[in-house]
Amino acid sequence: MDDFGRLIEQELPRLRRYAHALVKDPERADDLVQDCLERAWRKSHLWVRRTNLRGWLMTILHNLYANAARKHSHTPTMVSLDDAAAPPATPPSQTETLSALAVREALQTLPPDQQQVLLLVGMEQMQYAEVAELLRIPIGTVMSRLYRARERMRVLLAESTRPTLRRVK
Amino acid sequence: MTEPTFQPSEEQLHAYVDDFLPEAERMAVERYLADHPSEALRIEAYRQQNAALQGLRALPEAHPFTLPEFRPRVRWRAVALRTAAAAVLLLAGGGGGWWLHGHLERGRPLWMRLVEQAERAHQTFVPEVVHPVEVTSAHEQHLRTWLSRRLGTPVTVPVLKRHGYDLMGGRLLPASPGPAAQFMYQDAQGNRLTLYMLAAPTGRRDTSFRYVQDGALRICYWMGQTMDFAITGEMPRDQLDGIAKSVYLQLNHMKPPRVGAW
Numbered sequence: 162m163d164d165f166g167r168l169i170e171q172e173l174p175r176l177r178r179y180a181h182a183l184v185k186d187p188e189r190a191d192d193l194v195q196d197c198l199e200r201a202w203r204k205s206h207l208w209v210r211r212t213n214l215r216g217w218l219m220t221i222l223h224n225l226y227a228n229a230a231r232k233h234s235h236t237p238t239m240v241s242l243d244d245a246a247a248p249p250a251t252p253p254s255q256t257e258t259l260s261a262l263a264v265r266e267a268l269q270t271l272p273p274d275q276q277q278v279l280l281l282v283g284m285e286q287m288q289y290a291e292v293a294e295l296l297r298i299p300i301g302t303v304m305s306r307l308y309r310a311r312e313r314m315r316v317l318l319a320e321s322t323r324p325t326l327r328r329v330k
Numbered sequence: 331m332t333e334p335t336f337q338p339s340e341e342q343l344h345a346y347v348d349d350f351l352p353e354a355e356r357m358a359v360e361r362y363l364a365d366h367p368s369e370a371l372r373i374e375a376y377r378q379q380n381a382a383l384q385g386l387r388a389l390p391e392a393h394p395f396t397l398p399e400f401r402p403r404v405r406w407r408a409v410a411l412r413t414a415a416a417a418v419l420l421l422a423g424g425g426g427g428w429w430l431h432g433h434l435e436r437g438r439p440l441w442m443r444l445v446e447q448a449e450r451a452h453q454t455f456v457p458e459v460v461h462p463v464e465v466t467s468a469h470e471q472h473l474r475t476w477l478s479r480r481l482g483t484p485v486t487v488p489v490l491k492r493h494g495y496d497l498m499g500g501r502l503l504p505a506s507p508g509p510a511a512q513f514m515y516q517d518a519q520g521n522r523l524t525l526y527m528l529a530a531p532t533g534r535r536d537t538s539f540r541y542v543q544d545g546a547l548r549i550c551y552w553m554g555q556t557m558d559f560a561i562t563g564e565m566p567r568d569q570l571d572g573i574a575k576s577v578y579l580q581l582n583h584m585k586p587p588r589v590g591a592w
Binding site for chain 2 (some may be wrong): 182192196265284288309315
């Protein structure tokens with residue numbers, strides 16, 4: 162089991178990208194990754210050398226995110242300790258473009274299964290067949306989720322993105 | 331100008347967006363889009379989504395992430411904390427206890443050390459009928475002074491009345507790396523929760539709340555600059571979350587550690 166940690170380490174950048182795409186606050190995004198790793202580590206005996214460690218980790222991460230999102234939709238957001246001790250606002254990152262912000266916001270309104278597929282294809286640039294294998298769903302399901310996700314995003318972003326893309330700050 | 335027969339499938343259009351099409355197909359789709367402006371707009375919107383999603387790939391530099399150490403896996407969960415065995419080993423002291431102690435500490439992430447010790451202490455003392463605490467809440471002032479001195483840092487005993495829990499008292503515990511304090515609270519129904527404080531190396535930033543679940547038992551833990559904290563109890567996550575915030579805020583009013591003051 163010693164290589165379990167090494168295997169997880171290889172997946173870490175991907176997990177973090179994924180979490181940071183979904184969760185705006187970097188601290189909370191990393192907390193999500195941390196929770197995912199804790200759970201993975203604790204349940205590592207359940208993994209039993211299935212080759213699909215990436216899919217397993219992504220599923221854990223996404224379930225944690227989806228559960229938290231459900232919870233936070235009707236309860237106040239969890240205050241991280243830094244927020245409690247310091248002014249609560251997290252200044253937006255300077256490097257983040259407006260369109261990325263808008264996309265992230267729109268992304269958060271998608272159902273979790275669509276978020277997952279859109280991130281894996283759009284951000285991770287994975288092939289459709291890879292996504293199907295990773296999530297253990299038929300490729301037809303991948304495609305229909307992708308279609309719905311993109312179309313919904315397009316409608317949501319139709320008003321917000323285009324004007325802001327031209328705005329110079 | 332175009333082949334009127336070519337009508338790309340939805341999958342082809344998306345594969346075009348994702349640059350998955352072979353050259354010939356890609357050209358065909360491009361020609362099709364040139365003749366179908368509304369479709370072209372839709373596909374362009376999808377491409378912009380991809381570009382923006384690519385923009386999300388950048389990880390914040392300001393937040394380097396360190397992977398917890400994953401070392402030889404001791405199945406500490408399987409050590410079955412619910413059984414008496416762990417408590418017996420822990421309490422056995424001497425050879426057995428020390429061996430287990432040394433074995434479990436080596437190369438393990440700090441949070442795991444904290445959670446494990448807190449959970450064990452909880453499992454050991456919460457069922458206790460006769461001596462759940464070492465010093466009762468009747469001597470709270472003494473309890474606080476004593477534990478502050480032993481932990482080498484000011485100890486605040488949070489009040490959890492608002493959450494329905496009254497302080498029963500506390501005790502000093504052997505732990506790693508330094509001694510630990512455990513405070514026990516009880517509600518009107520006799521449910522007990524424990525707050526575990528572990529003296530820990532200084533100079534770190536506070537972490538945020540993290541949660542671990544083991545059966546019905548939930549643990550919320552965080553690591554502060556002078557101490558690590560864990561709250562353990564059988565309660566819904568929301569309730570534990572509320573208590574944790576309350577505890578944190580009360581602890582946060584602590585003055586900066588001045589060991590000399592004690």
